[in-house]
Amino acid sequence: MGRIRVGVVGIGHLGNYHLQKYSKIEDVEIVGASDSLSERARKAAEQFGCEALTDHRQLLGRVDAVSIAVPTGAHYPVARDFLESGAHVLLEKPITETLEQADDLVSLAEKKRLVFQIGFVERFNPAIVALEGVMQKPVFIEAHRLHPFFERGTDVDVVLDLMVHDLDLILHFVQSPVTQVDAVGVSVLSDKIDIANARLTFASGCVANVTASRVTAKTMQKIRFFETSGYHSADCAKREVSSLRKKQSPDGNIEIVANPLNIPQHDPLGAEIQSFVQAIRTGMPPPVDGKEGRQSLEVALTIVERIEAARQNL
Numbered sequence: 001m002g003r004i005r006v007g008v009v010g011i012g013h014l015g016n017y018h019l020q021k022y023s024k025i026e027d028v029e030i031v032g033a034s035d036s037l038s039e040r041a042r043k044a045a046e047q048f049g050c051e052a053l054t055d056h057r058q059l060l061g062r063v064d065a066v067s068i069a070v071p072t073g074a075h076y077p078v079a080r081d082f083l084e085s086g087a088h089v090l091l092e093k094p095i096t097e098t099l100e101q102a103d104d105l106v107s108l109a110e111k112k113r114l115v116f117q118i119g120f121v122e123r124f125n126p127a128i129v130a131l132e133g134v135m136q137k138p139v140f141i142e143a144h145r146l147h148p149f150f151e152r153g154t155d156v157d158v159v160l161d162l163m164v165h166d167l168d169l170i171l172h173f174v175q176s177p178v179t180q181v182d183a184v185g186v187s188v189l190s191d192k193i194d195i196a197n198a199r200l201t202f203a204s205g206c207v208a209n210v211t212a213s214r215v216t217a218k219t220m221q222k223i224r225f226f227e228t229s230g231y232h233s234a235d236c237a238k239r240e241v242s243s244l245r246k247k248q249s250p251d252g253n254i255e256i257v258a259n260p261l262n263i264p265q266h267d268p269l270g271a272e273i274q275s276f277v278q279a280i281r282t283g284m285p286p287p288v289d290g291k292e293g294r295q296s297l298e299v300a301l302t303i304v305e306r307i308e309a310a311r312q313n314l
Contacts, residue, residue: 003027004280007059009078010069011035011044014092018067019048021273028277031063060085065115065280067273068092071155076101083108088115090276093168094160094300095293102297106290115279117286118293120168124268124275127234127241128169130261131225134243135173140226141208143170146216149189157193159185159300159307163212166223167303168288168296173225176204178299185307188215198303230259239265 004027008018011033022028033044034053045052053059056078059066065088068078076096082089083105095118096102109116122128143166171178178200185196194215200208221236230245243259272287279286 005029005031005063007032007063007066009034009056011040015069021270088280090117092119102294116290117276118288120288121268122165124271125236126239126263130241130263138225143210143223146213146220158212158214164300167299170208174206176202181302183303183306
């Protein structure tokens with residue numbers, strides 16, 4: 001494939017970043033920036049030398065690929081329009097609101113042989129990439145994703161807004177079915193769940209304790225993996241990893257020693273969009289496909305169900 005024509009739908013905080021990354025990729029032409037707010041579309045169009053649109057359907061048939069960064073409730077109809085038109089789709093997380101919607105998009109992408117990638121940017125975090133070479137079989141995982149409150153994230157609860165990032169990472173590294181989900185959560189600053197904690201048990205025996213909050217004063221994005229052979233702690237915000245491994249000393253005693261990792265720094269979102277373009281060019285599967293997006297959604301929705309059930313019993 002030669003020049004790839006792209007569009008970005010949803011020119012909010014994240015959509016602008018998508019435009020920036022596309023503008024730096026060779027042989028990629030930004031055709032249009034679409035947003036329901038005409039002023040946002042106009043400013044983006046002026047900055048990136050493309051057309052300003054207020055209806056995503058004006059891009060159908062004119063682009064080879066699209067990034068979609070609209071509110072979650074619009075993910076399904078917008079993504080379906082583009083897949084149906086034959087465009088490759090990079091859809092921000094979570095994939096959709098329901099599993100039925102996710103299944104339909106995955107099926108449509110497969111039928112049309114299109115790249116359908118989900119925007120889990122933490123997969124491209126240098127700290128997470130560094131773990132790929134050392135992770136073996138986690139037996140216990142602890143994740144904390146804590147953020148100050150921002151109004152723009154409250155179209156969904158904290159599970160689909162923040163926790164879903166860690167659910168994706170956990171499912172990616174554990175590679176085993178979830179057999180039990182226990183969860184609690186509360187609303188604080190919005191009418192949706194703002195703080196949640198979930199305990200996941202996997203068929204492999206691994207247990208994950210996952211906490212997400214959007215009402216804290218400071219940001220924390222840490223995930224810790226415990227294995228029988230060692231321990232790895234990734235700070236996604238700082239893009240750092242602390243790794244320890246078990247070693248037998250000459251006298252036969254077991255020691256815990258540092259396991260230094262090489263962590264080349266790069267821009268996660270830039271790498272994510274590069275991977276999307278590369279998948280289009282090569283025909284290879286994207287790093288985070290629709291099926292994986294569907295898996296994380298299924299666990300997230302189960303967590304929300306458990307929380308709602310517990311709240312009704314109070």
